[in-house]
Amino acid sequence: MTEEAPAKETPEKEKERPPMPRDVILVGKKPIMSYAMAALMQLTESGEITIKARGRAISAAVDVAEVVSKRFLSGSAAVKSVIIGTEVLGEPPRNVSTIEIKVSSKPKK
Amino acid sequence: MTEEAPAKETPEKEKERPPMPRDVILVGKKPIMSYAMAALMQLTESGEITIKARGRAISAAVDVAEVVSKRFLSGSAAVKSVIIGTEVLGEPPRNVSTIEIKVSSKPKK
Numbered sequence: 101m102t103e104e105a106p107a108k109e110t111p112e113k114e115k116e117r118p119p120m121p122r123d124v125i126l127v128g129k130k131p132i133m134s135y136a137m138a139a140l141m142q143l144t145e146s147g148e149i150t151i152k153a154r155g156r157a158i159s160a161a162v163d164v165a166e167v168v169s170k171r172f173l174s175g176s177a178a179v180k181s182v183i184i185g186t187e188v189l190g191e192p193p194r195n196v197s198t199i200e201i202k203v204s205s206k207p208k209k
Numbered sequence: 210m211t212e213e214a215p216a217k218e219t220p221e222k223e224k225e226r227p228p229m230p231r232d233v234i235l236v237g238k239k240p241i242m243s244y245a246m247a248a249l250m251q252l253t254e255s256g257e258i259t260i261k262a263r264g265r266a267i268s269a270a271v272d273v274a275e276v277v278s279k280r281f282l283s284g285s286a287a288v289k290s291v292i293i294g295t296e297v298l299g300e301p302p303r304n305v306s307t308i309e310i311k312v313s314s315k316p317k318k
Contacts, residue, residue: 158268182291
C-alpha cells in the first residue's frame, strides 16, 4: 500500500509510461478474457504474475485473477496477496484507488 | 466474471438474505461517501469492520476502504486484509467476483 500521497515533482502520468515488466498485467477496458489469456501465458512462463488496475478497472482485475486461479489453473495456481492503495493522478490531481493482485502457480505435487 | 457454474442444489440467492452483522458494510450502488460514513461510525464503535462487495461494486468497496483509512482516519486506522473470491449467484447461475476488506483502528500510542 502506498501510505503517502505527497506532491510529486514528476507528473504522475509518467508512471504509466515506462514499459511494464512482463510479469505485470495492467488491466484496463479490454474484455476480461484478453487479460486472462495474457496472465495465463505469463504465469506458465514465470510462475508468478502481478495483476494491477486503477479506478473502475479494479473489478475487472479481480475477475481476471479469479478466472486464472479458479478456472484456468484451478488447483495449480492461487492468489498470494492482494494490496489496495491510492494514487494521485491527473490535472487537477485526484485520488484514484489501485489494486495489485499477486497470483503464483503452485509447485506440482 | 462471466462463466458457467456448476448447478447447485440450494439457490445461492439465499446467501444474500440473512441480516448483515453490524460490522459488515455491504457496498452497492449508493455514493461512496454514504458507505464511508457508515463505515467510519461502525469503526469508531467496534474497532474493526469488513467492507464487502460483489461484481462492479468491488471498485467502490476499495474506494470506501481507502477513504476511511487514508482520509478520515489517516494514521489511526489501516487495511488489515483483503480477500477476493467468487460466488455463484442468480438464475441461471453465474460466477461473480467478491471482495472482503478488513479495516481496523490502530490502538492509540
